[in-house]
Amino acid sequence: MHNFEFILPTKIVFGVGEINRVGKEAEKLGRRPLLVTGKTSMQRLGILDKVTSLLNKEGLEVVLYDKIEPNPRVTTVDEGGELAKSKKCDFVIGLGGGSPMDAAKAIAVRACVDDTIWNYIYHGQGETFREVERALPIMTLPTIAATGSEADPGGVITNWDTHEKAVIFSPHLFPRVSIVDPELTVSVSPEITSDGAVDIICHVIESYFTATSPAPLQDRLSEGIIKTVMDSLERVLSDPESLEARSNLSWCSSLALSGLINSGRGGGMPMHAIEHAISGHYDISHGRGLALILPPIMDYTHEHRPEKYAQLAKNVFEIDTIGLPIIEGAKLGVKAMRDWLKSVEMYTTFSSLGITSPKYEQMAEDTIRVYGGDRGFLVNPRKLHREDIINLLKMAE
């Protein structure tokens, strides 16, 4: 196991109906929140009204900023930060899925500085990059089980001018409190629930595949999350109102990126890196982009670390691999993942997304520039240089 620091200063208030505590929890953070959310869902479902009313009840002066698009953009964050400053907001609440939560985090930083948020996001060598020195206190209210933004110190922001999607990351971005109320996720459609499930799986499977140090506990915790996500998603697809299954998905989401599962094993997040290049160019959901890249990267990599793919086959898919050569077990693991994606209608290609003539070279270059660091490749058991990424993307044509 590698050395590491584990820090998770977020208080998580978890459970059905806990959204009713939002006022009481919020008043511990300040008096005038900027309430950051998307343009339609929270309004349509009445969740925005409910949250606003609970906040008002405690005497808080809510400033609404409901302009967050999927894959939130630099310009939207900058505008939100200026609004928070002009209205003298003293904390920020992110309500919705990963987009409004990540936007809220970035706005909490932007509200404390005068230059664009893009300067605080690493997006390649030689580009402007400043450390985050402070942020307004952050609260998140997730309404989808997916990104884990409710319990991590990062956020993903897109520069639509340059088609770069990159990560803002700082201990200041841990929410002070997150209210994870699985009941809020009940209205999420099957498609978006499935997108989220794939995102959660990828949050733990990336380290599982790419770890540079053996970590059997972390592996088992990852397998536990993956199996629970798969079981729970299947249940939600047949019974969308199952609070039990929704709760399991939500707790998986919160733990996946909390540091508990991935600490100490090293490795990288090549799928996330490549996906960010995809959804930096095409306005698709993050989970759908991950579903697109997952089978190709498994195909492309499994011969370079077959024992891990065979372990997935045995421990997650419960395939009897006894007596098989490891490479055969590995191939069964790759096949099982592809089959599972098909079974939940998440098997994805560029053509199934309606994207013709994908910009393979451009996406590969963006990936390496933004996520290749000074290495010039993505960390993976089979190193991923520009040409490898083009190959991978073409496998998903």
Next chain:
Amino acid sequence: MHNFEFILPTKIVFGVGEINRVGKEAEKLGRRPLLVTGKTSMQRLGILDKVTSLLNKEGLEVVLYDKIEPNPRVTTVDEGGELAKSKKCDFVIGLGGGSPMDAAKAIAVRACVDDTIWNYIYHGQGETFREVERALPIMTLPTIAATGSEADPGGVITNWDTHEKAVIFSPHLFPRVSIVDPELTVSVSPEITSDGAVDIICHVIESYFTATSPAPLQDRLSEGIIKTVMDSLERVLSDPESLEARSNLSWCSSLALSGLINSGRGGGMPMHAIEHAISGHYDISHGRGLALILPPIMDYTHEHRPEKYAQLAKNVFEIDTIGLPIIEGAKLGVKAMRDWLKSVEMYTTFSSLGITSPKYEQMAEDTIRVYGGDRGFLVNPRKLHREDIINLLKMAE
């Protein structure tokens, strides 16, 4: 899943060699630490000298209190608290196993009040019990993988006058920082390492067996911890210097009681409750006492929740239970646990501990008085009243 709050404000610095950061981390907490440890091991191994020297190097004025016995006592804590006050210590460091860490936590409370620590420990209805309102900042430096005191808000203290062993519990007792350096555990004997392993297993298996709400993710995380502890202990017993296996045990220890595994499923900790009554009367190690009670409680309970015991057989012991009646699977789970304890020389009875004529009635009464709350029994799939506990204890004669 039940509703819950998850909070873990402890920063964990984990890894081989990280003890060298103790000075730098400590100076963030104050200037004059009370360094709490046991009477012999840390001195003999040179760890106390090393830690003291690292603290002095940062200019800290260390006040040493090296009087902690196994199963630390109220009188020892009270004396330590008075020492901290008289020397004007501004934080407390617990160095060693669960005993010095728990004592350090209790001393951190006692240093802020004038009455005995026993008044801050719930030990039965109608007894004096005050809420902990504050504590000096706490740092822990665990040298055994066992109690998880490095990442939880509790401590176990024994009143040797009344033979009661009970828990002090408060969010103020979370360490601010814990340095978990697995290299410090390499010198721990096979017996004490095994004691610790059983303690870790029991920290997650109690909720696993007694949960009052289904929680498949928590179950899988528990199974992952149990399997990793078993594998790692076996490796340590054959290769005591394996830093890899020692690291796995240490990370299992830190996570087991952190709230991540047990949150949301309810249940109780009947084995811990009964064990505290045992080691309140007999000066045995906590892990050994748990090993004594584990097979009887499984024997006594499995017919009342056979599906959970069969699940243990299948998922932890990898027993093929397909086609078997659930009760048969459950019995195989009970047998497998007993066999495993024997395989690591942890199978324990009163007679193997040299205890003749155990005070069954007294221990059962103490258990119910201290841990029975206003229910008068311990929470378990088969409720445990006084008579049940006597039966259980007699099974371990």
